[in-house]
Amino acid sequence: MSATSPAPALAPAPAPAPAPAPAPAPAGPAVPTDHPPDPNPNPIPIPNPNPNPNPNHPSSSDTTAAADAAPIEPAASIQFPQDDDADSVLGGESVNSTESLSASIFEYRALHGRTYQANRDYWAPNDEQQSEGLDILHHAFVMLLGDQLFLAPIGDNPGRVLDVGTGTGIWAIDFADQFPGAEVIGTDITATQPTWVPPNLKFMIDDCLQEWTWPENHFDFVHLRGMYGSITDWAEL
Template sequence: MGERGFQEIANMQWRIETDTAIGHGDGEHAPDTPSSYTSTTSISSSILDYRQLHGRTYQNSKTGEYWAPNDQKQNEGLDLIHNALLMLLDNRLSFIPIDGCIGPERVLDVGTGTGIWAMDFGDQYPTSKVIGTDLSPIQPSWVPPNVEFILDDCTLNWVWPENHFDFIHLRSLYGSIPDWRALYNKVFSHLKPGGWIQSIEMEIRIKSDHVDFPADHIFNRWADMTYEAGEKMGRTFTICQGQNIRNHLQEIGFVDIVEQKTKAPLHGWPSDPKLREAGQLFQIAFDESLNGFGMYLFTQVLGWTREEVDVLISEMREESRKKANCHWFEV
């Protein structure tokens, strides 16, 4: 089998400069245009029979229950994170070699979520055929003519032949994959020789270069509880730690591996205007999504009561809003 390349967007190590105005007391996607977009096909109403939990909706899966909500509140947070990531990554949707405006012919976006990355990529490269897959049909009904969304569980057998795609994109699949090596094996098999994978994952633990958070700080307790829930589900949240992804890809046979690790600021504390704006977006998305990040994991997996989790979420929200923490997470 021919060689495949790999791009993992994670972190160029640097120290983010803080805004000098910070004191220690400081505590969507553009509307679719029907004339140039096409409507996706209708789906069975049984697919929309979501599980209800504490006022949120969740998608059922053949391979297990998915931990994150699929409702409008969570989806708005996902789109904010997408836009913040673009700011963080120099407005680049991909880091693979692309010659001019001619994109890769066949593109697969695994776990597409709201579909915003797939639609943006399809807009930017109109000659590419982009397929986005997800467990939930939460994507818009109007999409670029070269973009298609399919309901699919990436942990099951894939419907496409081997050596089919030129570029496969994965992002934010932490906590949803029982066997990352098996998933990357599927990617390798379904890429054409010379094709590319880009895998972007985020770290749960929040850190700071300016504040030392003790072990019992809410940032560390939240991360440890999330890791514990992931281990109990058999779906780790620690895939981006160390060189986990790189090691999997090397063992499978990917070559030309480029790994970058980036500090994503939370809040508007950086002195750099672009990082400050990205941090503000990340903070809004974080604030919007905290309930969705924690409620299922902590009640259904760890056995906490809703009232206990509500208190934990309030504590996390209060601490994350403190600009003087100068906090960040790794991408």
């Protein structure tokens, strides 16, 4: 019996060809599909010339420009508060030297950063700095007189008292506190006195260089100090 030869082995099936690689994407930053491309990929921050986000408030540069363009007012109108019964001080007496109670008495003129009375040729300012100096001078006078407001022998009931050139009114206030039974009036050409004063004290705008306002011998005590540079003729006064 003859031997049979084995069947030839089958060759393996060829492997499938590899799929072609995808084409490379073009160079450049990826762009989101839901936003438009940025035309400036490397922006430089620009400072905001107007840091105030509120449009109702102008920027500092706008304010400065507006201030430079605004005209400079030579005088400021300052309103001095008057009590309802302020006119009762005058009564039926003459008002010749108190005619300055018109609106012009409250107009001040500015010069080198200080304010002065607009309708009087007076050398001293009438601003807050001057008021502080007058109050300091008042305390110096009191110390000089041995802690006294005056040296005149007026007794304990001075009656009617007039403080001419009262300034800030500090002497008149102290006097009215010391003599609550006295009727004290402080006069000046500038309305720089306070409104909260003792009940027996009133302030008036009055020019002592004009015709005398009150009748003769009306006051029991007339006080005057620190009027240097204010009185042109002491004998006439």
